[in-house]
Amino acid sequence: MxxxxxxxxxxxxxxxxxxxxxxxxxxxxxxxxxxxxxxxxxxxxxxxxxxxxxxxxxxxxxxxxxxxxxxxxxxxxxxxxxxxxxxxxxxxxxxxxxxxxxxxLQAAAKFWRSRLNVRVVGVTGSVGKTTTKEIVAAVLSSRYRTLKSKGNFNNEIGLPISLLQATEAHERAVLEMGFYQLGEIALLCDIAKPQVGVVNNVYAVHLQRAGSIENIAQGKGELVVSLPPDGVAVLNKDESLVMDMSRLAKCRIITYGLDPQADVWASDVIGLGLDGIRFQLHYAKARETLHIRFPMLGRHSVHTALRAVAVGLVEGLTWQEIIGGLQGMEAQSQLRLYAVTGPGRSLIVDDSYNASPESMIAALNLLDDMDARRRVAVLGDMLELGEYEEQGHRMVGKRAADVVDKLITIGKRAEIIAEEAQLCGLSAKQIIRMSDRESAQTYLRENLSEGD
Incomplete structure (x- = not known):
């Protein structure tokens, strides 16, 4: 202790x-x-x-x-x-x-880490870090006593605090690693000494602070660089900027994704609305195909499942243990994406914790999978996109036009979403532009009904 x-x-x-x-x-x-x-x-x-x-x-x-x-x-x-x-x-x-x-604080965490016989899994990426951390920890917990980062404690203060929660009894630790500037993840790796590194994706999140998408990729790549020769890098085969990190690795690489050339890949992904997703799981070293039902919302969550499967395989778990972890109670926590009953017995799916073009489009894809009388999207400004700001908002507007029956935007930047959605086919009557959240709340209270 x-x-x-x-x-x-x-x-x-x-x-x-x-x-x-x-x-x-x-x-x-x-x-x-x-x-x-x-x-x-x-x-x-x-x-x-x-x-x-x-x-x-x-x-x-x-x-x-x-x-x-x-x-x-x-x-x-x-x-x-x-x-x-x-x-x-x-x-x-x-x-x-x-x-x-x-x-x-960092020195204390580094000292304590050196005294522990625990394998550390580091998780980074522009979106999905916390969700991945939770599901990877749920899978590893099927066999090992596993520590995981508190909440989204993923920076130079949060990671040391999480690591200091470890005891001599812990066998695995899953730690989230955030990026805001070059050298930050290298510092976190120096403290935590990860043996396994999982990279989700590289998107234009916090671009204004990072300076460029290349800087974001370089910063995330510090996790791969830090892995020891006997470590394992778990990389997203579907993301070219992530796969470029393979040249940085001095250790074994295992890939995952929808690409059949990946080591662990998925096919026939079907969204089941609030019941999660189902898909076929393939592993290059095994002949059988596994049919998986995963309780997390949205087709995009298949990548979360694949990351956890890959880490489970790296850490020697059986298929039974891996699938049990994916489908266990911990895995069913929707974390920052959850559904609640709204005004007029409508259903509100809340994914408002953080916003990037990719996460907004993923939420719209989930909305598209759901049975509904009317699909309503309430979308606000996306911040810190830098030079990617207009393009990112237009990408969201284009997807919204394919999915929603009613689009409500909040804020000046979100007006670009509305503009693009109208250019792509939504009528002016289907779009409502709001300047503040209070106005949007009033509208929703007065206009939502059962089936929305």
């Missing part, structure tokens, strides 16, 4: 006899502190975590990482060697003074 002495040793470079308290959680929000937790005080643009050290201690935190002095609490300064006098005066709760709390 992770103890306070492990944290101190990781930051001081010296074994520490005190601090045998087990760390029950690592938090950056004092409101989430529990007895035994470690609070990491991070200065931010809106507030400063150092202001909440006392609140974290009041809720039972045993220690706080700080980079500024916090008065009235015992402090162990880890910027200098620990002396006998410092060790003998040790008491709880303790402030651990470091030069930079984020760097210290």
């Amino acid at each position: 992770l103890t306070l002495s492990h944290i101190i040793e990781s930051l001081s470079g010296m074994p520490f006899a005190g601090g045998q308290q087990v760390i029950t959680d690592v938090v950056i929000d004092s409101r989430l502190a529990i007895p035994g937790s470690l609070f990491v005080a991070i200065p931010g643009e809106r507030t400063d975590g150092h202001l909440y050290v006392e609140a974290a201690f009041a809720k039972g935190a045993v220690a706080a990482l700080i980079q500024k002095d916090v008065p009235n609490f015992y402090t162990l300064d880890l910027r200098k060697p620990i002396t006998f006098e410092m060790a003998s005066g040790f008491k709880i709760p303790v402030c651990l003074r470091v030069a930079d709390t984020v760097s210290a």
